[in-house]
Amino acid sequence: MDDAHHSLDFGRWAIGDRLGRGGTGTVHLAVDRVSAERYAVKFLRPGPDTGPDTGTAPGTPAADARVLRELRTAEALVHPHVVRAHTSGYVHGRYFLLMELCALGSLDQLVRRDGPMDPEAAVAMTLAVLGGLQYAHSAPLAVPDGDGGRIAVRGVVHRDVKPQNLLLTGSAAAPVVKIADFGLAKPYELAGASGVTHTGSSNGTPAFMPRQQVVNFKYAKPDVDVWAAAASLYFMLSGRTPRDFAAGHDPWLTVWNTAAVPLAARMPTVPPRLARIVDEALIDDPRIHFPTAAAFRTALEAW
Structure with missing residues (x-):
């Protein structure tokens, strides 16, 4: 086709x-x-x-x-x-x-080709991503209601933030990162009300998904995107995903049952204070540590 x-x-x-x-x-x-x-x-x-x-x-x-x-x-x-x-x-x-067209490819391709990124460059990329997410989480929209009409809402949650969906444009010397693929995005104000996502459905990528999203994909809130942005930063800094996914094991159960591996264990050269911030951002039990993109941005900007 x-x-x-x-x-x-x-x-x-x-x-x-x-x-x-x-x-x-x-x-x-x-x-x-x-x-x-x-x-x-x-x-x-x-x-x-x-x-x-x-x-x-x-x-x-x-x-x-x-x-x-x-x-x-x-x-x-x-x-x-x-x-x-x-x-x-x-x-x-x-x-x-x-x-x-974002002709420079994705952050996933960049890291897999060139290896882990310099911490300052990785944080700069993440701050840009968080700026885009903060906007998306609050932007006024008019979305289809499934019956031929539209509903006015404020903000959508992306639900599939990951290095493959963070695309690069501009020049190789000064790339600009952009969030792509809002195919799974949904107005969180209408969570559970549109009838478009069936109860119990799980979409997205387990490696960049917090346990809250596995448990309740249909009712995902903006904090799941913040966690995914932190997981993407972890990948930029280490070339690895926050959790270990063993071959033959259900990846959804892995998300449910395991916590993120401390960043320092993956990449000891990451500045300790930055590693602690990333580790905090990847806490998802019993709740996600940074509830908003603005909160995570503030922590990274302080670093």
Whole structure:
């Protein structure tokens, strides 16, 4: 199906190679035929809460609600550290979202290629991410309600912050980080009310997820994004995930049953005070230590 995107009649945009694949769709290169400017275009697939197991078929209002929520959320969020959405639409039975192209790849690719980052550079990246999250958690939005209307809300929780979704643009000497892929984002004011996420469903990436999100994905609050940002900083500093995930073991049970390994045990060269802040940010039992992006930013800025 992905190869078929090359032959779609997109008029203004020529669709090129696939850049990535995620839980909610595939991303391709798109080139403006007139200006030659390059973009990224995401073709969205039906949501995880559709299909024979749920009795909800793609193309039904419930299926479209999840897709439309992603489109409208992406279009509404305008911030220097959030990937900019330019336009969206529906063609050949698929929804699409045209976005800015972050040509330098992801933080995940950067760390895997070059190794752990310098602490000051990693903290600077994290402060930028937290700025984007603080904005997203409070931005006024109008999201689809699943019945053809819209609901005014304030703020969404991303629910899948991780190094793979933190993209880099600008120059290699001075990269700018941007939060991508709000496919699992949901207005937390409406947690449990939209009918788009089924009770008990678990989405996202266990390695960058606090135990609260595993227990109650449907009712996730902004603090889960703060924890994930701290886990991403841990990865930038050490090249490892906060928890150890053994082969053959259920990763969701690992999140539930284990705590983050102290950062100093992974990377003894990290400044001790910074390591303590990161360790504090990764406390998630009985509650997440830093409840807001602003609180975590304040701690890192003090360092």
